Amino acid sequence: MKPKNLAYIGLIALFVLSSLAIASVNAAPEAENTTVVANKTIIIVAQNTKFNNTSPLAIKVEKNTNYTIVFKNIDEGVQHNLIIVLSRDWTEIKDGSDPQAGDILLGPVPDNATTNDTGSASNPPVYITSWVTPNEDTYVPFYCSFFGHFNAGMYGYFEVGEPGGRKPFSKAAAPGFELIVGLTAIISLTGLTVLKKRRTK
Ligand SMILES: [Cu+2]
Numbered sequence: 001m002k003p004k005n006l007a008y009i010g011l012i013a014l015f016v017l018s019s020l021a022i023a024s025v026n027a028a029p030e031a032e033n034t035t036v037v038a039n040k041t042i043i044i045v046a047q048n049t050k051f052n053n054t055s056p057l058a059i060k061v062e063k064n065t066n067y068t069i070v071f072k073n074i075d076e077g078v079q080h081n082l083i084i085v086l087s088r089d090w091t092e093i094k095d096g097s098d099p100q101a102g103d104i105l106l107g108p109v110p111d112n113a114t115t116n117d118t119g120s121a122s123n124p125p126v127y128i129t130s131w132v133t134p135n136e137d138t139y140v141p142f143y144c145s146f147f148g149h150f151n152a153g154m155y156g157y158f159e160v161g162e163p164g165g166r167k168p169f170s171k172a173a174a175p176g177f178e179l180i181v182g183l184t185a186i187i188s189l190t191g192l193t194v195l196k197k198r199r200t201k
Contacts, residue, residue: 040066046073046080046119046144049152056169057156064135071106071127075119080144080154081107084131090141090157090168095150097143104131110146137161141168 042059044051051057061067071082085093087102099105106127108117117125134140143155157168166172 041068055153063161073119079113137163
């Protein structure tokens with residue numbers, strides 16, 4: 001291939017890859033679900049091993065505000081809980097992680113779950129608590145600690161105020177992209193350099 005063509009192809013590829021890299025960063029999960037907040041009551045429903053059939057479930061709340069959290073399990077024949085994480089960063093949550101001191105637990109943990117906790121569409125177990133949100137712009141993550149449920153997407157977060165920054169459970173941009181963009185840039189520059197040398201001969 002002629003160096004000139006190689007350079008052009010490289011530059012076009014670089015442009016396309018850069019666009020894709022930017023798109024992948026912006027494509028972080030963006031599941032805003034503000035409709036569940038009414039009269040300071042937040043209803044979170046366990047169904048299909050998800051919260052409100054959304055993963056991650058994002059709920060916008062105000063700072064330093066008292067909310068009533070209603071957790072309802074309509075997942076037929078399956079036990080679930082809702083752990084509001086106030087003790088640790090979301091990156092520390094793994095599948096099956098137990099609640100820690102300071103967290104809010106609604107529903108059973110796997111060790112003490114009873115048949116009363118088994119989900120039902122017609123007669124669901126309901127767990128209620130009140131919660132005063134932090135008086136700062138922050139994300140508060142939540143998840144279900146039954147084995148396999150976190151991995152199935154049973155997690156979400158409260159967006160308290162206007163925290164900005166990286167959202168919990170969002171993927172960082174794939175590092176592979178940066179590598180490909182870098183290599184393409186090198187190929188383009190090499191092509192251009194060869195081209196330049198030929199012209200100056
Ligand atoms: Cu669950």
